[in-house]
Amino acid sequence: GKVAERAANTTRITGATGAQIVVENATDTTKGADIVFAIRPEKIKVSSRKPADAVNALEGEVYDVAYLGDMTVYHIKLDDGQMVRASALNAARVSDDPLTWNDRAWVSFRPDAGVVLTR
Numbered sequence: 001g002k003v004a005e006r007a008a009n010t011t012r013i014t015g016a017t018g019a020q021i022v023v024e025n026a027t028d029t030t031k032g033a034d035i036v037f038a039i040r041p042e043k044i045k046v047s048s049r050k051p052a053d054a055v056n057a058l059e060g061e062v063y064d065v066a067y068l069g070d071m072t073v074y075h076i077k078l079d080d081g082q083m084v085r086a087s088a089l090n091a092a093r094v095s096d097d098p099l100t101w102n103d104r105a106w107v108s109f110r111p112d113a114g115v116v117l118t119r
Contacts, residue, residue, distance in 0.1 A: 017080035039114030044086035
């Protein structure tokens with residue numbers, strides 16, 4: 001993506017298709033700079049509804065689900081075509097918000113959850 005806007009503690013990044021996210025800890029960037037945003041799968045939340053309080057929420061479709069015993073791994077194809085991998089601990093026997101293949105889903109994450117890499 002590209003740095004669209006810089007503020008005191010946050011940076012707004014615009015992807016190739018126009019989707020925007022807000023991140024922290026991007027102090028070495030300037031407006032217009034090309035960057036890559038990296039985030040660990042366990043720091044991404046997946047839900048069937050858009051989280052009301054999420055700063056960063058992107059919609060897509062569940063492409064794949066892998067149940068691994070103690071965790072479930074989701075591959076979500078975002079509406080802009082990017083693939084996101086998210087993992088969730090299976091703390092409860094039955095999920096309050098079950099998702100399966102082809103379901104519409106939202107991925108969300110905190111602004112401080114990832115890392116900005118400059119090219």
